[in-house]
Amino acid sequence: MRLVISMEAYEIKTDSPEATMALAEKLGTKLMAGDVLTMEGDLGAGKTTFTKGLGKGLGVSRTINSPTFTIVKEYMGRLPLFHIDAYRLEDSEEDIGFDDYFEGGGVTVVEWAQYITAFLPAARLDIHLRIVDNQVRSIELRPGTPHFEKICKEIVA
Numbered sequence: 001m002r003l004v005i006s007m008e009a010y011e012i013k014t015d016s017p018e019a020t021m022a023l024a025e026k027l028g029t030k031l032m033a034g035d036v037l038t039m040e041g042d043l044g045a046g047k048t049t050f051t052k053g054l055g056k057g058l059g060v061s062r063t064i065n066s067p068t069f070t071i072v073k074e075y076m077g078r079l080p081l082f083h084i085d086a087y088r089l090e091d092s093e094e095d096i097g098f099d100d101y102f103e104g105g106g107v108t109v110v111e112w113a114q115y116i117t118a119f120l121p122a123a124r125l126d127i128h129l130r131i132v133d134n135q136v137r138s139i140e141l142r143p144g145t146p147h148f149e150k151i152c153k154e155i156v157a
């Protein structure tokens with residue numbers, strides 16, 4: 001007997017930064033401590049915009065900016081939000097103590113996650129953002145666990 005676990009991907013298209021933030025905010029309200037989200041997508045695809053919405057959903061009141069020069073920024077909301085931007089870690093293979101964030105009792109979101117794949121936990125929600133045109137973005141949610149799959153179903157419903 002073979003056990004096949006296949007989880008669907010969920011694609012949503014948004015037609016404004018506000019719509020992307022609204023989607024992410026909805027997601028943010030449903031997250032739990034220990035949740036890890038990864039984001040891949042070209043520059044300008046909307047990773048930071050998505051994170052701003054996520055912060056709103058997590059009750060973060062401070063403004064979330066791109067953490068490009070700091071790698072990790074921490075925000076306090078209903079749960080802590082750890083915002084990692086791995087852009088400058090490309091090819092470095094350096095472990096900056098990622099597990100401290102992943103297991104730090106908050107939500108971790110990683111921009112440019114493809115640069116640190118070796119350090120990512122398997123239980124995560126992968127988010128792929130793609131520029132369709134000027135204002136349109138394709139946002140694909142790929143849940144890696146039933147917990148995330150349930151959330152995905154709820155937010156696309």
Ligand SMILES: Nc1ncnc2c1ncn2[C@@H]1O[C@H](COP(=O)(O)OP(=O)(O)O)[C@@H](O)[C@H]1O
Binds near residue numbers: 017047050111
């Ligand atoms: N549907 C959309 N969703 C998100 N951002 C959008 C959308 N349409 C236009 N934009 C613009 O695209 C840019 C996305 O930037 P940002 O979120 O910083 O991307 P990244 O972090 O992926 O480099 C912003 O200037 C934003 O206003």
Ligand SMILES: [Mg+2]
Binds near residue numbers: 047048066111
């Ligand atoms: Mg960014």
